[in-house]
Each structure stands twice: as structure tokens, then as C-alpha cells.
Amino acid sequence: MKYTVNEYGFYGDFGGAFIPEMLYHNVKELKDCYLNIIESEEFIKEYKQLLKDYVGRPTPLYFAKRLSEKYNSNIYLKREDLNHTGAHKVNNTVGQILLAKKMGKTRIIAETGAGQHGVATATVCALMDMPCIVYMGEIDIKRQAPNVARMKMLGAEVRAATSGSKTLKDATNEAIRDWIANPKDTYYLIGSVVGPHPYPDMVARFQSIISEEMKMQLEEKTGRNYPDKVIACVGGGSNAAGAFYHFLDNENVELIAVEADGLGVKTGKTAATTQIGTEGIIHGSKTILMQNSEGQITEPYSISAGLDYPGVGPLHAHLFKTGRGTFLGATDKEALAAAFELTKLEGIIPALESSHALAALGKLDLKPNECVVVNLSGRGDKDMETYMKSLPNPPNI
Numbered sequence: 001m002k003y004t005v006n007e008y009g010f011y012g013d014f015g016g017a018f019i020p021e022m023l024y025h026n027v028k029e030l031k032d033c034y035l036n037i038i039e040s041e042e043f044i045k046e047y048k049q050l051l052k053d054y055v056g057r058p059t060p061l062y063f064a065k066r067l068s069e070k071y072n073s074n075i076y077l078k079r080e081d082l083n084h085t086g087a088h089k090v091n092n093t094v095g096q097i098l099l100a101k102k103m104g105k106t107r108i109i110a111e112t113g114a115g116q117h118g119v120a121t122a123t124v125c126a127l128m129d130m131p132c133i134v135y136m137g138e139i140d141i142k143r144q145a146p147n148v149a150r151m152k153m154l155g156a157e158v159r160a161a162t163s164g165s166k167t168l169k170d171a172t173n174e175a176i177r178d179w180i181a182n183p184k185d186t187y188y189l190i191g192s193v194v195g196p197h198p199y200p201d202m203v204a205r206f207q208s209i210i211s212e213e214m215k216m217q218l219e220e221k222t223g224r225n226y227p228d229k230v231i232a233c234v235g236g237g238s239n240a241a242g243a244f245y246h247f248l249d250n251e252n253v254e255l256i257a258v259e260a261d262g263l264g265v266k267t268g269k270t271a272a273t274t275q276i277g278t279e280g281i282i283h284g285s286k287t288i289l290m291q292n293s294e295g296q297i298t299e300p301y302s303i304s305a306g307l308d309y310p311g312v313g314p315l316h317a318h319l320f321k322t323g324r325g326t327f328l329g330a331t332d333k334e335a336l337a338a339a340f341e342l343t344k345l346e347g348i349i350p351a352l353e354s355s356h357a358l359a360a361l362g363k364l365d366l367k368p369n370e371c372v373v374v375n376l377s378g379r380g381d382k383d384m385e386t387y388m389k390s391l392p393n394p395p396n397i
């Protein structure tokens with residue numbers, strides 16, 4: 001079985017580029033040049049330099065001693081929370097902005113739901129002195145005020161999507177409309193392993209630095225360059241794709257993807273795409289998504305804004321369907337408990353998204369001699385309000 005993309009942009013049954021004709025040339029231009037550029041010596045040199053000096057890589061692989069004692073195993077945390085801007089997303093935006101420049105593009109557009117990808121995009125646009133327009137649902141703009149403020153301070157223009165449900169999918173529609181209208185000068189910077197080919201493959205390659213570093217760090221710490229299990233949360237699936245990438249063909253490594261069950265899969269208030277979703281097309285690729293009987297996308301729900309997405313990238317649909325990946329879910333409640341547990345045991349406040357991955361530890365039958373890596377995709381600063389609200393007696397801060 002092959003887990004990387006084929007020349008048509010498919011992972012098994014999933015992927016491809018299902019796009020309106022008016023986008024064909026934009027996507028083709030990108031598809032025809034991305035590998036030549038990102039595999040060139042010059043590009044790799046610049047990209048690695050920025051990852052080191054600007055993003056702060058390599059991120060540590062931390063042996064979590066007290067967490068390991070609790071679960072009677074050997075648990076390592078890949079500290080993506082220590083990246084500049086507080087999550088893994090910047091690994092991808094740094095890569096794509098360099099690519100955009102090499103393609104001669106002068107204007108960047110992006111869509112964002114929770115605002116995390118918008119912030120990571122606005123950050124690299126400031127760095128590279130590129131104008132940046134971020135489309136965001138009107139409702140999300142209200143819900144995510146701190147990230148809107150960050151984007152504005154970084155010089156981005158935040159444009160409200162006022163149609164439909166006024167959330168992420170509507171922002172995506174607006175961004176696509178913009179790209180169709182401005183095909184020559186504009187680069188569309190997508191934030192996860194979603195969208196038409198080549199985006200899923202390109203974003204996975206940029207995030208694969210996570211497992212590239214893991215291999216070296218595990219070799220150094222354990223004498224073996226792979227773990228028994230890698231656990232990562234899945235919204236669109238980019239941090240998981242990066243954490244799995246160099247282990248996809250190593251069947252000794254169990255790949256564990258954790259989706260957001262929300263209030264519970266049976267309640268319908270959920271973002272557990274592989275559990276309640278069906279095959280279809282979203283954002284230009286064939287994958288598994290949450291849709292009604294008429295093929296309209298249904299609104300997902302999760303306490304964690306970054307996992308609140310109605311699909312998964314085509315790689316993950318393939319890992320799910322072939323059984324190569326183990327797909328678990330964690331509810332809002334379980335994620336909150338895992339966040340407080342990590343904070344208490346290790347002095348690390350995780351992002352709510354990453355807390356879903358941590359919540360899987362209690363659902364697995366871990367062995368004392370096993371080596372387990374949890375990808376800690378981001379830090380919890382942005383989630384403090386939610387964490388405080390979840391306490392029975394919230395402190396008066």
C-alpha cells in the first residue's frame with residue numbers, strides 16, 4: 001500500500017483536484033512548479049534557515065516523566081507549542097510564503113476559521129513585506145476577537161464573509177472567489193492538508209519537519225529512530241500529517257489520529273468526521289466529510305476552534321479507509337481533563353486541540369516498554385478563557 005500522493009494527486013480513493021474551470025489555470029500553475037521549487041537546494045536552504053532562526057526549530061522532544069509514570073509507559077511530547085506564534089501552523093506558512101515569492105506572486109490571500117492560520121499567515125506576510133488579505137466568517141470574527149486584533153496589528157486586512165453560515169466554509173468560498181478574480185498576482189495560502197492537489201501534499205511536506213526531527217531525536221534518546229505509537233489531533237490534519245509523515249511506511253509505528261467528538265458523536269454536536277462523515281467533495285478534494293442527504297456540508301461542533309472542521313484531508317481519509325491509521329475521538333470534557341492533567345503533571349498548558357491528542361492516552365492500552373510520542377501541536381494561551389470557564393470554581397482573575 002502506498003501512502004504518499006500519486007501523480008494525479010490521489011491517496012488511494014481520495015484527493016484529486018475537483019475545481020471549477022475558472023480555477024484550473026491557478027491550480028495547474030502551482031501543481032506544475034511546486035516540487036521543482038521546494039526541492040531545490042536554494043529553497044531548502046532558505047526554508048531551513050527560517051525554521052531555525054525565526055520559528056525556533058528544532059522543537060524539543062521532551063520525555064514527560066510524570067505523565068509516563070501515570071500511564072505506565074514512556075511518553076514523549078513533540079513540543080510544537082514552542083514554535084513562534086505558538087503552534088505548528090507556521091511551519092507551513094513559512095514554506096508557502098517562500099514558494100509564493102519564488103513564483104513571483106505579490107499578494108497573499110488566506111481563509112481562517114479560528115484565526116490561528118490567519119495569524120500564522122499575517123506573520124509571514126509581515127516578515128516578507130507582502131500584502132495579506134484574510135477572509136473570515138462574520139461570526140468567527142466576533143468569536144475570535146484576539147486573533148483578529150493580532151492579524152490587524154501584523155498588517156493584514158481581515159475581510160468578513162457574510163454569506164451562508166458566516167463561518168469557515170463561507171470564508172473559503174470568498175477566498176476562492178478572490179483567487180479566480182486575481183489569478184496573476186495572487187497566491188492562495190491554505191492552512192491544512194486540505195484543498196485541491198497539490199495543497200495536501202505540499203502542506204504535508206512542509207509539516208513533515210516534525211517527524212524528520214522526531215526520528216533524529218528518538219535515535220539520540222532511545223537508540224531507535226521510530227516510536228511504537230505517534231498520537232496527534234486531527235482538524236484538517238496538518239499536524240498529524242507532519243507527525244506521521246516519515247513513519248507512514250514503517251508498519252512498526254501505530255499512527256493514532258484523534259478527532260473532536262464534541263459533546264459526543266451521537267449528539268450530532270461533533271466534529272468527528274470519520275465517525276459520522278461520508279465520502280464526498282469538499283474544498284476541491286475527494287475525502288470524508290460531514291454532509292446531509294443532499295450533499296450540503298453540515299456545521300461541525302467542537303470546544304476547540306482548530307478542530308471544528310467538517311472534513312479531513314485526503315491522506316487521513318486514506319489512512320482511515322485502509323486501516324493504516326487508528327482513529328479515536330475525545331469529547332470536550334475529556335480534552336479539558338487532559339489539559340488540566342498535563343498542566344498539573346508537567347507544567348505545560350496545552351492548546352485545546354492538542355489536549356484531544358493527550359486524552360487518547362487514557363483510551364490506549366499502553367505498555368511499560370513502549371515508546372509513545374504525542375504531538376503537542378500548540379500552546380494553551382489562546383484557550384485560557386475556556387479553561388477558566390470549565391472550572392467548578394473559576395478563579396477571579
Ligand SMILES: *Cc1c(COP(=O)(O)O)cnc(C)c1O
Binds near residue numbers: 353354
Ligand atoms: C489549527 C490547529 C490544529 C488543527 O489543524 P490541523 O491541520 O489538523 O493540524 C491543531 N492544533 C493547533 C494548536 C492548531 O492551531
